[in-house]
């Protein structure tokens with residue numbers, strides 16, 4: 001199960017849009033948890049759950065600030081993924097918290113500095129293949145790097 005949907009709305013300290021922060025929590029953090037819970041009856045031993053988070057949700061990696069709603073909601077998503085990894089281990093279900101890389105998509109305005117969706121997916125699929133009950137709960141970059149919380 002891949003929880004991939006997400007939104008990015010820029011919220012700065014100067015323009016602290018609380019409604020936008022709330023919406024980003026709803027879509028980026030709460031919805032993936034609700035969907036995972038709703039679809040649990042369809043998951044069995046050996047199933048895998050992916051939370052598509054972002055490096056922007058790494059507290060340690062945050063050196064540029066801003067993006068309040070996005071960053072805060074992705075931290076919350078990562079925490080949901082970590083708790084799920086603990087709670088679902090006994091059922092044989094592994095959970096990964098994945099960063100796709102900086103990817104040329106609508107979200108990033110198809111940035112020239114990003115990798116293509118195909119390059120990103122190749123790495124993501126390798127991480128999903130690698131995911132098991134020993135490394136469940138890991139926060140990975142699609143390139144295989146383990147990211148700091």
Ligand SMILES: NC(=O)c1ccc[n+]([C@@H]2O[C@H](COP(=O)([O-])OP(=O)(O)OC[C@H]3O[C@@H](n4cnc5c(N)ncnc54)[C@H](OP(=O)(O)O)[C@@H]3O)[C@@H](O)[C@H]2O)c1
Nearest residue numbers: 004005006007027052053054100101102103105106107108
């Ligand atoms: N691109 C990057 O560099 C990057 C970096 C880090 C993390 N990510 C994460 O990767 C994931 C995919 O991002 P992307 O770059 O592919 O973004 P995107 O091009 O903006 O696509 C976002 C996707 O999420 C869906 N979505 C948004 N809100 C939704 C809602 N309320 N209900 C159902 N679907 C909804 C959209 O569906 P519609 O088209 O129907 O609106 C769309 O398919 C996101 O979780 C994002 O945070 C992306």
